[in-house]
Amino acid sequence: MKPGExxxxxxxxxxxxxxxxxxxxIVWRTPRGVLGALATVDHKIIGRRYILTxxxxxxxxxxxxxxxxxxxxxxxxxxxxxxxxxxxxxxxGANMMFLFAVPVMEAVAVYIVPLxxxxxxxxxPRLNAFSYWIYLAGGxxxxxxxxxxxxxxxGWFAYVPLSGPQYGAGKRADIWAQMITFTELSxxxxxxxxxVTVLKQRAPGMSLDRIPLFVWSMLVTSFLIILAxxxxxxxxxxLILDRLVGTxxxxxxxxGDVLLWQHLFWFFGHPEVYIIFLPAVGMVSTIxxxxxxxxxxxxxxxVLALLSxxxxxxxxxxHHMFATGLPRLGESFFTASSMSIAIPAGxxxxxxxASLWLGRPVYKTPLLFVLAFLVTFVIGGLTGxxxxxxxxxxxxxxxxxxxxxxxxxxxxxxxxPLLGAIHYWYPKIVGRMMSETLGRWSVGLLFVGFNLTFFxxxxxxxxxxxxxxxxYQTEMGWGGLNLxxxxxxxxxxxGFGLFFLNAILSLRRGAPAGSNPWDAxxxxxxxxxxxxNYNFGCIPVVGSGYPLWDNAEVLAVAxxxxxxxRELIVSTIAEARPEAREASPRNSIWPLLAALxxxxxxxSSIFTPWAVVWGAVPVAVALIGWFxxxxxAEDES
Amino acid sequence: xxRRRGGLQGTATSVLLGLCCTACHGWQSVTTPAGPQASRxxxxxxxxxxxxxxxxxxxLLVLAGAMMRKRPAxxxxxxxxxxxxxxxxxxGAVAVSALVIVGLTLFSYLATHGLASGTADPLxxxxxxxxxxxxxxxxxxxxxxxFLTANEIHLPVGRPVRIELAAPDVIHSFWAPNLMGxxxxxxxxxxxxxxxxxxxxxxxxxxxxxCGLQHAHMAMLIVAESPTSFAAWRANQxxxxxxxxxxxxxxxxxxxxxKACASCHTIRGTxxxxxxxxxxxxxxxxxxxxxxxxxxxxxxxxxxxxxPQTIKPGNNMPMVSLSGSELxxxxxxxxxLK
Numbered sequence: 001m002k003p004g005e006x007x008x009x010x011x012x013x014x015x016x017x018x019x020x021x022x023x024x025x026i027v028w029r030t031p032r033g034v035l036g037a038l039a040t041v042d043h044k045i046i047g048r049r050y051i052l053t054x055x056x057x058x059x060x061x062x063x064x065x066x067x068x069x070x071x072x073x074x075x076x077x078x079x080x081x082x083x084x085x086x087x088x089x090x091x092x093g094a095n096m097m098f099l100f101a102v103p104v105m106e107a108v109a110v111y112i113v114p115l116x117x118x119x120x121x122x123x124x125p126r127l128n129a130f131s132y133w134i135y136l137a138g139g140x141x142x143x144x145x146x147x148x149x150x151x152x153x154x155g156w157f158a159y160v161p162l163s164g165p166q167y168g169a170g171k172r173a174d175i176w177a178q179m180i181t182f183t184e185l186s187x188x189x190x191x192x193x194x195x196v197t198v199l200k201q202r203a204p205g206m207s208l209d210r211i212p213l214f215v216w217s218m219l220v221t222s223f224l225i226i227l228a229x230x231x232x233x234x235x236x237x238x239l240i241l242d243r244l245v246g247t248x249x250x251x252x253x254x255x256g257d258v259l260l261w262q263h264l265f266w267f268f269g270h271p272e273v274y275i276i277f278l279p280a281v282g283m284v285s286t287i288x289x290x291x292x293x294x295x296x297x298x299x300x301x302x303v304l305a306l307l308s309x310x311x312x313x314x315x316x317x318x319h320h321m322f323a324t325g326l327p328r329l330g331e332s333f334f335t336a337s338s339m340s341i342a343i344p345a346g347x348x349x350x351x352x353x354a355s356l357w358l359g360r361p362v363y364k365t366p367l368l369f370v371l372a373f374l375v376t377f378v379i380g381g382l383t384g385x386x387x388x389x390x391x392x393x394x395x396x397x398x399x400x401x402x403x404x405x406x407x408x409x410x411x412x413x414x415x416x417p418l419l420g421a422i423h424y425w426y427p428k429i430v431g432r433m434m435s436e437t438l439g440r441w442s443v444g445l446l447f448v449g450f451n452l453t454f455f456x457x458x459x460x461x462x463x464x465x466x467x468x469x470x471x472y473q474t475e476m477g478w479g480g481l482n483l484x485x486x487x488x489x490x491x492x493x494x495g496f497g498l499f500f501l502n503a504i505l506s507l508r509r510g511a512p513a514g515s516n517p518w519d520a521x522x523x524x525x526x527x528x529x530x531x532x533n534y535n536f537g538c539i540p541v542v543g544s545g546y547p548l549w550d551n552a553e554v555l556a557v558a559x560x561x562x563x564x565x566r567e568l569i570v571s572t573i574a575e576a577r578p579e580a581r582e583a584s585p586r587n588s589i590w591p592l593l594a595a596l597x598x599x600x601x602x603x604s605s606i607f608t609p610w611a612v613v614w615g616a617v618p619v620a621v622a623l624i625g626w627f628x629x630x631x632x633a634e635d636e637s
Numbered sequence: 638x639x640r641r642r643g644g645l646q647g648t649a650t651s652v653l654l655g656l657c658c659t660a661c662h663g664w665q666s667v668t669t670p671a672g673p674q675a676s677r678x679x680x681x682x683x684x685x686x687x688x689x690x691x692x693x694x695x696x697l698l699v700l701a702g703a704m705m706r707k708r709p710a711x712x713x714x715x716x717x718x719x720x721x722x723x724x725x726x727x728x729g730a731v732a733v734s735a736l737v738i739v740g741l742t743l744f745s746y747l748a749t750h751g752l753a754s755g756t757a758d759p760l761x762x763x764x765x766x767x768x769x770x771x772x773x774x775x776x777x778x779x780x781x782x783x784f785l786t787a788n789e790i791h792l793p794v795g796r797p798v799r800i801e802l803a804a805p806d807v808i809h810s811f812w813a814p815n816l817m818g819x820x821x822x823x824x825x826x827x828x829x830x831x832x833x834x835x836x837x838x839x840x841x842x843x844x845x846x847x848c849g850l851q852h853a854h855m856a857m858l859i860v861a862e863s864p865t866s867f868a869a870w871r872a873n874q875x876x877x878x879x880x881x882x883x884x885x886x887x888x889x890x891x892x893x894x895x896k897a898c899a900s901c902h903t904i905r906g907t908x909x910x911x912x913x914x915x916x917x918x919x920x921x922x923x924x925x926x927x928x929x930x931x932x933x934x935x936x937x938x939x940x941x942x943x944x945p946q947t948i949k950p951g952n953n954m955p956m957v958s959l960s961g962s963e964l965x966x967x968x969x970x971x972x973x974l975k
Binding site: 081083086140154155159162252259269297298301323325331332335341343346347349350351353354356357358359360374375379392393394395397398401464467468473476504604622 | 662663665666667668674677678681684685686689692693696698699702703704708715720721723724726727730731734735741742744745746748749752758768806807808810812815816817818819820821823824825826828841844845847848849850851852853857930950951
C-alpha cells in the first residue's frame, strides 16, 4: 500500500521506525511552492518567519536610533529637522515595542514551546498563521507610512490632545492607532495559542512542577498579554473615534478627560515591560541550567517570582504619571507597589547567582550573554527603584536618565538574553552551530558599546537634558557627552552587525549541530536539528523536569496516535495525564485570505468610518471559508 | 536677502555663546540645588544612588566569586551542605532586599512630606504653557497690581513661590530642576507647585513633556534676586511700555502697530493688543526671546522677526514681510522696551 493513502485506523504502535517517520512526514508536510508556503500552519515555519521579521524590525529600529544619535551628536545640528526627528523617535519606540520586542518573544515561543513540551504543533495553528500575516501587515503599514512621510510623530505613547483631532493633523495618529490594532490582534492570538498549548498539550508526565522555566515564563507572559492588551485596544479605538467620527472621549471641553488616555495607555504600557522581560527571564534560566550542568537552584521560587511579577505588573502603571499631580495617598501606594516588584526580581537574581555558584559553568556565548545581562540588568533594576520614588521621579521623569534606565532594562534585561537564546537555539532551528569566535566578539562589542552609549545618558538627564528634543543649545553644555554617546553607539551597532553577520554566515558555514549539541536537558533537544515537520516520531513521556539528563538509555514514549491524519495528545492541566487524541488542523489558505480582508478593512477605516461596515463583508466571507465544514478528519473527531 | 539673514543668525548665535558659557554651568541641573526643596531632592537622589551602587557592587562580587571559585574535580559537586548553605544565603538576601525596599519607600515618603514644609504665604505666579512659549501672570489681590509677561520669571529669594499651572492647548511640563521637581500642565486640570529659591542666580526651566514640533525650544529663565531688586523689577513690569526715545524707535512703533505684529502681541500703553503671542510690553528687559532661544539683542530680534520659521520651524509666528529699514526700526523699538 502507498503511504499517505491508508484507510482506516493506522496507529503508531508496533510499526517499523522508518515507516513511521515516512508516514508522519507525509501527513504533516508543507507542500513545496508558493501556495504551500502561504497555506502552511507548521509552527516551526511560522515561528521562523516571525523571528526573521522581528529581527528585521530590530535592525530597522536600530538604524533609526543611529539617525537620532547623528542629529544629537552636536548642539543645534541641522541634519534632521524637527518634523522628521519626531517621526523618527516615534517610529523607533513604536517599532521596537510593537514590532520587535513583543513579537520576537512570542516568535521564539511559537517555535520552541511546542518542542519543549513535546507536542506536534501549537494549538490553533491556523490562528497562528493568521496572527503572523496580521503582524506583517501592521509592520508594513507603519514602515510604508514612514516611507511616505506619513509616519506618526506623536511618540509611541501618543498622548492626547497632541494626538487628538485638533493638534494631530493629517493621518499620522490614525496610522499609529491602527498599527496598534494590527499588532494587538496578532499578539492576543499568539497568547491564546500559547496558553492552550502549554496547559493542554504537554507530553505525558510533564506535570506543572516539571514544566521548563521558559515555558512557565511564556505562560505568565501570555496571561499578561490577554489581560493588558484590551486596555490599549480601548484607548486606540477611542482615539480613532475621537479623530474620525467626532466623539469626545479625551476632549476636556466636552467633558472628556485627557488623563484617561494616560491611565488606559499605561495600564497596558507597564505590563508591556514585563511582557518583554518575563520571556527573557525564562531564556536566562534555560541557558543557566544547560551551561551550569545542573538543575536550576530554586525552581519553585523562580516560578513564584514569575507569577508575582505578573500580578504586581498590573498595580504600578501610575508610576509613569507621577508628574501629572496625583493625590498624596495614590502617590504613596504606587511608590510602594512599584518598589515591591524589585523583590521578585531580586529573588530571581539571587537564584541565578546561586545556580552559577553551585554549578560548573561552561562559558559558551549564550552564557556570556547571560553574564552581560546580569551586570547591566541589575543597574536598570536599581534605577527602576529610583524612579519608583515619586519625589525622585519628578526630577528625572522625561529626561535622559529615564532613557538610560529603560534601555538598561530592555536591552540589558531583554535583548541580551534574547541574543543568548538565539545563539542557544540556532543549532536546533538551523541544524548548524553559530561561530563561537564571532559570538564572543559580538558579546564583547555589545556589552562595551551598550554601556558606553547608555550610561552617560544618566548624567545627561541629571544635567537637565529632557527627552524627545530634536536639538539643544550650545550653552546647555550637553555637547561633549552627547558626542561621546553618539560615537559609542557605533560600537554598539557594530556588535549588532557582528551578531547578524554570524547568524547569516553560520547558515552555510556552521558546524553541523546534531540533535543535542549543548547536552541540554529539555525535550526540544530530543529530536533532530532542524526538527522534522512532525516534531517527534513518538510523543516522549517525561519523568522529571530534566528528561534528557535522566539516566534512562532511551526516552520513554507514548504510542497510540493515528498515522493517517494529524493527531496529537491532549493532557490534563496539572498532571499532564493523557486524556484524548485530538486532530490538529491541516494547512489552509483561508488564514491568509482572512488576514488580507482584515488588513483591507483596518487600513480603509483610517480614511472613512464606512470601511468598518463594507470591509466587514470580505472578513465575514473569509471567516466562513475558514470554518466551512469539509467533512475532513478534524471535523469528525 | 537670505545670506543677510544667515549672517544675522550667525552673529546671534556667537553672541549667545559668549554670553552664556561662563554663567550657565549647572543652571538646569538636578545636582546643583538652589533652594530647600531641590536640596531635599538632591539628598534623596544621592541616598538612593549610594544604596543602589552598594547593592550592585555586592551582586558583582558574588557573581565574580561564583565564576572564579575552585571546583573539586571528580568529587560529587556541589555537596549537600553547600546547597543548604545557599538556600540560607538566598533567603537572607531576599529578606534584606525587602528591608531595603521598605527603607527606601520610607525615605521617599518622608521626602514628599518635607517638600511641603515652610511654604505658607507664597507669591502666586500663574504659568500657562502654549505651543511653544510660556505666558506668565503675577497675581495680586488688587487687580491693578497684577500683570502679564512671558518667557521669564523673576522671584524674590527666600519667599515661597506658588506656580499655578494650566495648559490651553496640549500637555506641557514645568521643570526647573535647580528649584523643584517637574509638574505637568494638563488641559482641563489645574496643577501647582510651591518652592523657595534661597540662592540668587539665573536658573533655566524647560518643558519636559513632548508637546510637538518645537518641544526642544520651549524654555525660559528664572531669575532669583534679592527682595529689593525683585520689587524694582515688579514696579517696572507693572508700568506701561516706555515711551520711544529716538527716531528709529518711533518709526518702529508705527510699523509694529500698522503691520500684522499688533494683531497677535500686546504692548501695554499702545494700540497693540493681540493676545495670540507673548506680551511684549517689556520684551527688551527680558534676557531671551523666542522662549529661551536667543539673547535679547537688536540683532537677534531682527533675525527672529525676519525669519521665525527658519530659526524655530513650525512655530506659530508667521513671517511678516518687512523692508530692511522697517525691520531695523522694529527691532530697535522692541529692544528699547525695557
